[in-house]
Amino acid sequence: xxxxxxxxxxxxxxxxxxxxxxxxxxxxxxxxxxxxxxxxxxxxxxxxxxxxxxxxxxxxxxxxxxxxxxxxxxxxxxxxxxxxxxxxxxx
Amino acid sequence: xxxxxxxxxxxxxxxxxxxxxxxxxxxxxxxxxxxxxxxxxxxxxxxxxxxxxxxxxxxxxxxxxxxxxxxxxxxxxxxxxxxxxxxxxxxxxxxxxxxxxxxxxxxxxxxxxxxxxxxxxxxxxxxxxxxxxxxxxxxxxxxxxxxxxxxxxxxxxxxxxxxxxxxxxxxxxxxxxxxxxxxxxxxxxxxxxxxxxxxxxxxxxxxxxxxxxxxxxxxxxxxxxxxxxxxxxxxxxxxxxxxxxxxxxxxxxxxxxxxxxxxxxxxxxxxxxxxxxxxxxxxxxxxxxxxxxxxxxxxxxxxxxxxxxxxxxxxxxxxxxxxxxxxxxxxxxxxxxxxxxxxxxxxxxxxxxxxxxxxxxxxxxxxxxxxxxxxxxxxxxxxxxxxxxxxxxxxxxxxxxxxxxxxxxxxxxxxxxxxxxxxxxxxxxxxxxxxxxxxxxxxxxxxxxxxxxxxxxxxxxxxxxxxxxxxxxxxxxxxxxxxxxxxxxxxxxxxxxxxxxxxxxxxxxxxxxxxxxxxxxxxxxxxxxxxxxxxxxxxxxxxxxxxxxxxxxxxxxxxxxxxxxxxxxxxxxxxxxxxxxxxxxxxxxxxxxxxxxxxxxxxxxxxxxxxxxxxxxxxxxxxxxxxxxxxxxxxxxxxxxxxxxxxxxxxxxxxxxxxxxxxxxxxxxxxxxxxxxxxxxxxxxxxxxxxxxxxxxxxxxxxxxxxxxxxxxxxxxxxxxxxxxxxxxxxxxxxxxxxxxxxxxxxxxxxxxxxxxxxxxxxxxxxxxxxxxxxxxxxxxxxxxxxxxxxxxxxxxxxxxxxxxxxxxxxxxxxxxxxxxxxxxxxxxxxxxxxxxxxxxxxxxxxxxxxxxxxxxxxxxxxxxxxxxxxxxxxxxxxx
Numbered sequence: 001x002x003x004x005x006x007x008x009x010x011x012x013x014x015x016x017x018x019x020x021x022x023x024x025x026x027x028x029x030x031x032x033x034x035x036x037x038x039x040x041x042x043x044x045x046x047x048x049x050x051x052x053x054x055x056x057x058x059x060x061x062x063x064x065x066x067x068x069x070x071x072x073x074x075x076x077x078x079x080x081x082x083x084x085x086x087x088x089x090x091x
Numbered sequence: 092x093x094x095x096x097x098x099x100x101x102x103x104x105x106x107x108x109x110x111x112x113x114x115x116x117x118x119x120x121x122x123x124x125x126x127x128x129x130x131x132x133x134x135x136x137x138x139x140x141x142x143x144x145x146x147x148x149x150x151x152x153x154x155x156x157x158x159x160x161x162x163x164x165x166x167x168x169x170x171x172x173x174x175x176x177x178x179x180x181x182x183x184x185x186x187x188x189x190x191x192x193x194x195x196x197x198x199x200x201x202x203x204x205x206x207x208x209x210x211x212x213x214x215x216x217x218x219x220x221x222x223x224x225x226x227x228x229x230x231x232x233x234x235x236x237x238x239x240x241x242x243x244x245x246x247x248x249x250x251x252x253x254x255x256x257x258x259x260x261x262x263x264x265x266x267x268x269x270x271x272x273x274x275x276x277x278x279x280x281x282x283x284x285x286x287x288x289x290x291x292x293x294x295x296x297x298x299x300x301x302x303x304x305x306x307x308x309x310x311x312x313x314x315x316x317x318x319x320x321x322x323x324x325x326x327x328x329x330x331x332x333x334x335x336x337x338x339x340x341x342x343x344x345x346x347x348x349x350x351x352x353x354x355x356x357x358x359x360x361x362x363x364x365x366x367x368x369x370x371x372x373x374x375x376x377x378x379x380x381x382x383x384x385x386x387x388x389x390x391x392x393x394x395x396x397x398x399x400x401x402x403x404x405x406x407x408x409x410x411x412x413x414x415x416x417x418x419x420x421x422x423x424x425x426x427x428x429x430x431x432x433x434x435x436x437x438x439x440x441x442x443x444x445x446x447x448x449x450x451x452x453x454x455x456x457x458x459x460x461x462x463x464x465x466x467x468x469x470x471x472x473x474x475x476x477x478x479x480x481x482x483x484x485x486x487x488x489x490x491x492x493x494x495x496x497x498x499x500x501x502x503x504x505x506x507x508x509x510x511x512x513x514x515x516x517x518x519x520x521x522x523x524x525x526x527x528x529x530x531x532x533x534x535x536x537x538x539x540x541x542x543x544x545x546x547x548x549x550x551x552x553x554x555x556x557x558x559x560x561x562x563x564x565x566x567x568x569x570x571x572x573x574x575x576x577x578x579x580x581x582x583x584x585x586x587x588x589x590x591x592x593x594x595x596x597x598x599x600x601x602x603x604x605x606x607x608x609x610x611x612x613x614x615x616x617x618x619x620x621x622x623x624x625x626x627x628x629x630x631x632x633x634x635x636x637x638x639x640x641x642x643x644x645x646x647x648x649x650x651x652x653x654x655x656x657x658x659x660x661x662x663x664x665x666x667x668x669x670x671x672x673x674x675x676x677x678x679x680x681x682x683x684x685x686x687x688x689x690x691x692x693x694x695x696x697x698x699x700x701x702x703x704x705x706x707x708x709x710x711x712x713x714x715x716x717x718x719x720x721x722x723x724x725x726x727x728x729x730x731x732x733x734x735x736x737x738x739x740x741x742x743x744x745x746x747x748x749x750x751x752x753x754x755x756x757x758x759x760x761x762x763x764x765x766x767x768x769x770x771x772x773x774x775x776x777x778x779x780x781x782x783x784x785x786x787x788x789x790x791x792x793x794x795x796x797x798x799x800x801x802x803x804x805x806x807x808x809x810x811x812x813x814x815x816x817x818x819x820x821x822x823x824x825x826x827x828x829x830x831x832x833x834x835x836x837x838x839x840x841x842x843x844x845x846x847x848x849x850x851x852x853x854x855x856x857x858x859x860x861x862x863x864x865x866x867x868x869x870x871x872x873x874x875x876x877x878x879x880x881x882x883x884x885x886x887x888x889x890x891x892x893x894x895x896x897x898x899x900x901x902x903x904x905x906x907x908x909x910x911x912x913x914x915x916x917x918x919x920x921x922x923x924x925x926x927x928x929x930x931x932x933x934x935x936x937x938x939x940x941x942x943x944x945x946x947x948x949x950x951x952x953x954x955x956x957x958x959x960x961x962x963x964x965x966x967x968x969x970x971x
Binding site for chain 2: 033034035039040041067069070071073074075076081082083
């Protein structure tokens with residue numbers, strides 16, 4: 001077996017920029033969108049990109065990617081332990 | 092207000108079944124000699140009132156109020172509920188056959204119980220599911236019971252309802268009674284570990300000891316004209332079950348031989364299984380005496396015509412009509428022609444006010460049979476009076492504010508018009524009614540594309556909105572003119588097609604000069620009222636151009652420039668405005684200065700055409716008016732001109748035919764050379780292909796594309812814009828240059844699935860050829876065109892090739908239909924919120940900005956929010 005190389009996936013061209021929001025930023029984003037964190041799309045703590053930036057459950061991640069229609073698009077993700085709970089959260 | 096917070100599904104326990112039952116059904120007799128339902132039979136009166144004026148002995152209601160009541164059958168021996176056999180298998184496999192406990196050591200069991208509780212408290216649904224699966228797997232792998240040490244055997248399920256145990260002596264059948272007794276022994280906590288809910292669904296309840304009998308209203312009997320009663324399938328099935336059940340009980344009580352009991356027991360199991368699902372795999376379907384398969388409970392719910400898709404999601408509606416459609420170019424695109432016969436049945440409720448009372452009185456007097464009339468009057472006390480059977484004069488007299496008159500459909504009413512398949516929102520649009528004679532719905536030809544309609548027998552549906560709100564929504568949101576631009580791409584979907592385009596081209600052609608009479612004729616078709624422009628030619632006589640006619644209908648400050656469709660042929664293309672071919676369309680200050688109108692400027696599904704900019708800059712009503720008026724002129728001119736084509740328009744001179752023959756001969760020789768090389772083994776295969784494939788590819792390339800291109804080059808000089816066939820092909824109204832080559836000269840190589848025709852007989856396509864012949868003629872090469880006619884063999888090959896297209900269409904429609912259904916089910920609750928985010932009904936965000944750029948495609952220029960070129964064009968005029 002060959003040694004596993006240390007690869008920073010964030011440097012890969014296909015991986016968009018991920019960043020953890022500070023609590024102040026997070027509050028601001030949620031206020032702007034008018035939603036609670038659970039209504040954001042969810043991302044697992046085990047997601048390779050989330051792991052790479054050291055996100056913890058409860059964090060909100062901002063993803064900035066290139067978009068064919070808008071040039072640059074911004075999305076947010078709520079970091080959770082169990083993504084499958086999404087279905088359960090529907091009230 | 093009470094709101095449903097959650098729904099829990101469970102299995103009925105025998106106690107619950109008995110508790111909700113009003114009577115034990117004991118006899119297989121249904122009616123006595125007088126035809127009255129037998130007490131204790133499946134049509135027992137206590138199961139609910141279904142006859143008119145019958146009073147229910149249980150709840151005292153008549154059939155409109157009585158909810159129906161369940162009965163029950165006490166089964167002589169338990170039977171498996173086939174719908175649960177998979178779950179039963181899991182329980183049997185994971186628990187001990189002797190002590191009934193889960194096959195896990197006590198410490199592990201405790202550990203998992205605690206883990207399960209923790210996971211449930213944290214609401215980690217996915218992990219809970221994983222844990223259940225893990226426990227099931229681990230427990231069923233155990234060979235001996237960790238609790239009592241009893242040896243365990245493998246359990247097998249023979250679908251749909253038979254269980255076997257693989258003991259040393261061989262396969263042993265487990266009776267439902269044995270199965271049930273094992274399930275009874277499983278402790279509640281072990282049920283929980285395996286993913287069950289002992290409160291709502293104890294495993295032993297999956298083996299039936301009592302069978303609920305549904306109310307009579309669920310399975311009504313029908314009275315045939317002959318006076319014979321015909322019972323519902325479920326009733327038949329229940330009678331079967333009771334008959335076998337009674338026989339089985341008798342056998343058991345009289346101590347009949349075991350084999351006999353087992354046979355009856357098996358039969359009872361069969362009847363119960365088919366009662367639930369008569370399409371269960373592994374058993375023969377239960378049939379009527381006539382040979383028709385009976386409908387089980389599952390069949391009532393399942394599939395396209397089942398309760399869910401057929402009745403709950405697909406309800407039938409009132410105030411609708413359906414008939415054949417036919418074209419009427421004199422209607423506005425906003426209108427629909429409704430037959431008088433239909434207008435007399437469909438009604439609109441209209442409130443009586445002091446302002447309309449006189450009008451409505453007239454309608455009431457006319458009654459239901461004379462259009463325009465009315466069918467019903469609703470009095471302020473809510474009584475509905477049919478005008479068919481009363482003294483209409485008296486009713487009309489009594490009409491006062493507060494009454495509602497259900498009057499006939501009148502000109503100017505708004506209705507919804509629809510053609511299936513309703514694939515997108517423009518499959519349903521609002522039209523304004525025009526009541527016309529005859530029996531078909533009439534629509535303007537320009538609205539065919541959004542509905543994908545033609546007039547080869549198509550039928551369409553019409554719905555009449557009944558409330559003021561619905562009518563307002565229809566008029567403001569759904570009117571045809573609001574949908575000229577489609578949200579599919581940023582451009583108009585409604586626009587000129589076929590004769591409209593040919594007519595526009597001929598009218599705006601440079602060589603078209605119109606006399607005063609002709610101009611007046613054309614303008615009167617559009618209802619033009621106004622002065623004539625100054626004639627383009629004054630001497631020797633006054634003549635107008637077609638461009639002048641069109642210009643009369645353009646807004647005074649409209650600027651436009653675009654290459655015409657005919658400019659796509661290199662011979663007719665121009666570099667700048669100084670264009671001898673008239674293939675650059677220029678409109679300045681509302682005057683069509685140069686260029687012919689064709690598909691590119693007035694055609695359908697053609698973004699950036701004149702209609703597109705008219706809508707965006709002047710509003711859809713202006714654009715609609717333009718279409719209603721000018722497009723009529725196009726057809727009128729086509730009629731005046733006498734546009735037609737004939738056989739002779741496709742003829743080419745003998746010398747051209749000779750040249751084509753030479754080209755064909757040359758290609759055939761090339762093919763022969765290729766075949767010789769192949770036979771000699773000198774052919775070099777292309778990468779990734781065998782030699783045979785390489786040969787076939789080369790031959791197809793030679794005989795279809797390259798040959799047709801060369802032939803097209805030969806014949807094009809003989810076809811000019813003076814030829815109506817070319818007019819149609821070049822302006823984009825119908826056909827293309829390839830069709831022309833195929834008609835005038837040669838069809839070329841026919842293919843099936845991209846290959847030459849090979850199948851049919853052994854090593855040859857038809858018995859006319861030698862086996863193994865690889866030559867062009869033997870493999871579907873058609874060397875003639877439609878003008879010269881095909882030989883019988885060629886005609887056969889052409890039909891074989893043409894069939895592929897038909898099959899593809901048939902396959903595609905069914906596949907895309909299913910895809911459509913799934914997409915709609917997945918996306919129906921997603922919407923764009925006011926802030927531009929895309930959310931589900933529960934408020935979860937799907938997109939942070941619709942389409943990432945927030946652009947509405949319907950209001951965009953094919954996807955882009957702003958079209959800079961057009962902005963410049965609008966400001967500086969046509970010159971860029």
